[in-house]
Amino acid sequence: MFGLGWGEALALVVIALVVFGPEKLPQAASQAGRTLRQLRQMANNAKADLQANMGPEFANFDPADLNPKNFVRKHLLDDLEKDWNDTSTTTVAEPVAAPTPELGVGEIPPYDNEAT
Numbered sequence: 001m002f003g004l005g006w007g008e009a010l011a012l013v014v015i016a017l018v019v020f021g022p023e024k025l026p027q028a029a030s031q032a033g034r035t036l037r038q039l040r041q042m043a044n045n046a047k048a049d050l051q052a053n054m055g056p057e058f059a060n061f062d063p064a065d066l067n068p069k070n071f072v073r074k075h076l077l078d079d080l081e082k083d084w085n086d087t088s089t090t091t092v093a094e095p096v097a098a099p100t101p102e103l104g105v106g107e108i109p110p111y112d113n114e115a116t
Helices: 006-054 068-085
Strands: none
Touching: none
């Protein structure tokens, strides 16, 4: 609840009780509830109007995607997770070259003039 603990919530209730008094506290709480409901309804209507007027190319637009954390997660990290979790592409191991025979005592190793 907005990062408030029980102690802070109790302190806010006591402060509201002192400020409004026990007679007006229920009226103030109902007015606050109505105001929050109206604000939520206005935000939902604005979001619906925005999506309706933006056209079909923005049908999947979500205003929460404009948050930088969500933007990075959606556009960068989701692609990485898809790549990590994609099991359809399997890599084939390169064949291991046959080991070269070891040189004997006093044997000169091969020398390549073009390599040096």
